[in-house]
Amino acid sequence: MRRAADRGFNHRQALTEEWLRTRVLTRVSGVRFLPYQLRQMSREHFPVMLRREDRKSAARIAVDLVKVSARWRCLPFHYFRYGAYRRGMSAEAVCAFLPETVLFHRLLPHVNRDTVALDDKTSCKRILASAGIPQPELIASGDRRIGTTADGEAVSLTDVLNLARGSGRVVVKPARYSSGGSGVVIVRLGEDGFDLSAYANQWGTWLVERHVPQHDDLAMLNPCALNTFRVITLLREGIADVLYVMLKLGGAGSTTDNSAVGGIQIRVHTDGRLDRYGYDRYLDAHTHHQGGSVSFAEHRIARMTEVRELATRCARLFPQTPFIGWDIALTPGGPVVIEGNSSPSLAHVQRTHGGVAPELVPALRSVMSRPII
Known part of the structure; x- marks a missing residue:
């Protein structure tokens, strides 16, 4: 009783x-x-x-x-x-x-019920790791006072940097409450004078992971940044569908692929073909990246089937968050998941696919009002 x-x-x-x-x-x-x-x-x-x-x-x-x-x-x-x-x-x-107001304040709160496991990047990485999902290796995570290695050992912030030495470039980013690439730092420890303690005081919780190389198909478009795919999935009755796929190219000289730093988004078709034009945040159309000469219209990305399948595998691990935007990098060894986003950028989708309300709104409404227990 x-x-x-x-x-x-x-x-x-x-x-x-x-x-x-x-x-x-x-x-x-x-x-x-x-x-x-x-x-x-x-x-x-x-x-x-x-x-x-x-x-x-x-x-x-x-x-x-x-x-x-x-x-x-x-x-x-x-x-x-x-x-x-x-x-x-x-x-x-x-x-x-579709207006951002409608998606983020009327629809999404009724669709994505529980986002903590996904939005906390450290928790998300551990859930993905438990399912054997390929992703950048976690070196450590922590807060303003202490770090924790991937094996669960408590270490000082100084020791975190020592653990990462010899790893080449590493990525340091906030574990919570950041978007648009804010707080993401790519450093070569021992050469850049990076202060993890100061970073932690600014951002709170954080994680450090190894930087991954990218496939030649993406490097030839833009070699400056790790360019990633934004793959939007929707989970309905245990079945995950890929709704949209965009390739995010970093701006000229930028180390991240976000539109806020001059990035470009391009629609990617199922067979890996890129659209003729990519678009920046001002909706200016580009036929190629500022730092390269390869035309988008003539380019096809290999292994897109693997990218899409990886996104659907990940989606099934978060049943209380049906609508997710996955950032996936393509390395020489295959696709790896960088992170998931419970509030996928609607701007990325509609810059590349046009107005999506006629199909997206009914799809989201189909997964609303699910019972809590």
């Missing part, structure tokens, strides 16, 4: 937490999201629109904005983010772009 009562209490507690997360916190986060949207609008998207010669008339844009606002019941920041003001884009095509 006591066990049944405890289970009932825990169930009620879970339902309360679910109500707070989906009904209260989404409204709070939505309000806090507004200043970010305004900054992006004023600093990036609106100035880009004013420079475009192919934009619609002011009257046409005004009509579009009314239609988009009525369709999605939110402020239409995404209209400018995705360049829907360009001539040739019909009202139907414009409304097909």
